Amino acid sequence: MNGVESALVFRGGPVASVLPLAVFVIGTAVLVIFGAPAVEGMILAAMLGISVGMVFARKMGDYSERVFSLMANRIATVAVVCWLWAGAFGGILAESGLVEAMVWLGAKLNLTGAAFTVATFVSACVFATSVGTGLGTVVGFTAVMYPAGIVLGANPAALMGAILSGGAFGDNLAPVSDTTIVSAATQETDVGGVVRARLKYSLIAGGIAAVLFYVSGAGESTLSPEEARRLLAETADPSALPMLIPAVLVFVLALSRGHFLVALTAGIAAALVVGPLFGVFSLDRVFHLTAEGSVGGSAVRGALSMLPISVLTLLLVTAIGIMEAGGFLERLMDWLDRVVARTARSTEAAIVALISFANICVSVNTVAMITVGPLANLLRKRHNIHPYRSANLLDTISCSFPYILPYSAVIVAGTAIQRQVVERYPFATVLPWAQEAPYIFYGIVLFPLMIVAVITGFGRRHG
Numbered sequence: 001m002n003g004v005e006s007a008l009v010f011r012g013g014p015v016a017s018v019l020p021l022a023v024f025v026i027g028t029a030v031l032v033i034f035g036a037p038a039v040e041g042m043i044l045a046a047m048l049g050i051s052v053g054m055v056f057a058r059k060m061g062d063y064s065e066r067v068f069s070l071m072a073n074r075i076a077t078v079a080v081v082c083w084l085w086a087g088a089f090g091g092i093l094a095e096s097g098l099v100e101a102m103v104w105l106g107a108k109l110n111l112t113g114a115a116f117t118v119a120t121f122v123s124a125c126v127f128a129t130s131v132g133t134g135l136g137t138v139v140g141f142t143a144v145m146y147p148a149g150i151v152l153g154a155n156p157a158a159l160m161g162a163i164l165s166g167g168a169f170g171d172n173l174a175p176v177s178d179t180t181i182v183s184a185a186t187q188e189t190d191v192g193g194v195v196r197a198r199l200k201y202s203l204i205a206g207g208i209a210a211v212l213f214y215v216s217g218a219g220e221s222t223l224s225p226e227e228a229r230r231l232l233a234e235t236a237d238p239s240a241l242p243m244l245i246p247a248v249l250v251f252v253l254a255l256s257r258g259h260f261l262v263a264l265t266a267g268i269a270a271a272l273v274v275g276p277l278f279g280v281f282s283l284d285r286v287f288h289l290t291a292e293g294s295v296g297g298s299a300v301r302g303a304l305s306m307l308p309i310s311v312l313t314l315l316l317v318t319a320i321g322i323m324e325a326g327g328f329l330e331r332l333m334d335w336l337d338r339v340v341a342r343t344a345r346s347t348e349a350a351i352v353a354l355i356s357f358a359n360i361c362v363s364v365n366t367v368a369m370i371t372v373g374p375l376a377n378l379l380r381k382r383h384n385i386h387p388y389r390s391a392n393l394l395d396t397i398s399c400s401f402p403y404i405l406p407y408s409a410v411i412v413a414g415t416a417i418q419r420q421v422v423e424r425y426p427f428a429t430v431l432p433w434a435q436e437a438p439y440i441f442y443g444i445v446l447f448p449l450m451i452v453a454v455i456t457g458f459g460r461r462h463g
Helices: 014-033 039-056 060-071 074-094 098-108 113-131 134-151 156-173 178-186 191-216 225-235 238-255 260-277 298-304 307-325 328-340 344-361 365-382 387-398 409-424 433-439 441-456
Strands: none
Touching: 014 039, 014 307, 014 328, 014 344, 014 365, 039 060, 039 307, 060 307, 074 113, 074 134, 074 178, 074 238, 074 260, 074 298, 074 307, 074 365, 098 113, 098 134, 098 225, 098 238, 113 134, 113 156, 113 191, 113 238, 134 156, 134 225, 134 409, 156 178, 156 191, 156 409, 156 433, 156 441, 178 191, 178 365, 178 387, 191 238, 191 260, 191 387, 191 441, 238 260, 307 328, 307 365, 328 344, 328 365, 344 365, 344 387, 344 441, 365 387, 387 441, 409 433
């Protein structure tokens, strides 16, 4: 934040500066309890928190001006800019038909039972890593791969676990993922370096998960092979496979130490060439003027979909900045240094504990990372922990057990799509959370893997 500005004084002392963030956390917890964990509701909770903080400020005018200056924080600005570009790129790919192309690959390979479950996991990983959305992956793959897998002899619970795990993998690793972007931004480092450092954790957890899906992925089909192939033929379409080219381009450029915004711009440009060239889509599907005098298209929808989380980011960074300006953040850091974070290992453990608690309270992992990220950045600086390491602790924890929580956005979305599937295909079933949760192997494996990494120092860097 800005250290040259004068401190804010609150009625009740530095503790009162916690009110903006505390009100937000309580408000969000209420939304989660009532089953409405929408980002729009969280925005109002954050606005309420900042307003409550103003009441306790001794000089409301100074408080208000500080709110404006905190909104210009570079951490939030970097995240917002990257999200807009990533949203446009992800929107183009997500609406190009990549899910149907993945189904076509599975059909051509004649996969059944456990093999189809593993293929679903791998396909979901590829798709989620390409478009950067775990939630979008779960929605798209549940609608198509879930009924197809059932008729091909896959274990329904393991199949849903594979879809959810693939979404978590891509959310964790994709350079264009909102979690990847915010983990790098809050730790004041580059996306490409974070992804390179994260590869070992993601690939280890993904490899173990794939083996577990092969062991547990077989079930029994109640339909004939002919019926199964007919169902696949309804959705299988290879036409969007060329869109993997811009996806790979962004991934490679992001890992090559180039600027992330350059990688995204190149990816969007490549998509606009590859799509029309191979007949995947016409340019007017990406951007067009509507009869009502507005604009539309996949790029527009993708970019605009990131606006709510962008606004929430600005508000949360402001709330944390108020804590710093009021003096509480420094007291908290001093206490953590004296009592908890005495070594690099205990500092990492503190970061893990903070982000775990935030994910339990907030059902959107990106929001949890925005809330804890600035605190983790201060902690890692005090103990000379490399920003790649702290960013990866934030992201891997947020993409591990949070994907298994019954009130997480991906679980709720998956269940909603299952209900739609059952209406169309009576042979399918809506799985209770307790039945599918034990099969979300990526999240189940990743969390203890990171605990071991903290304890042993595996992957730890300084600097």
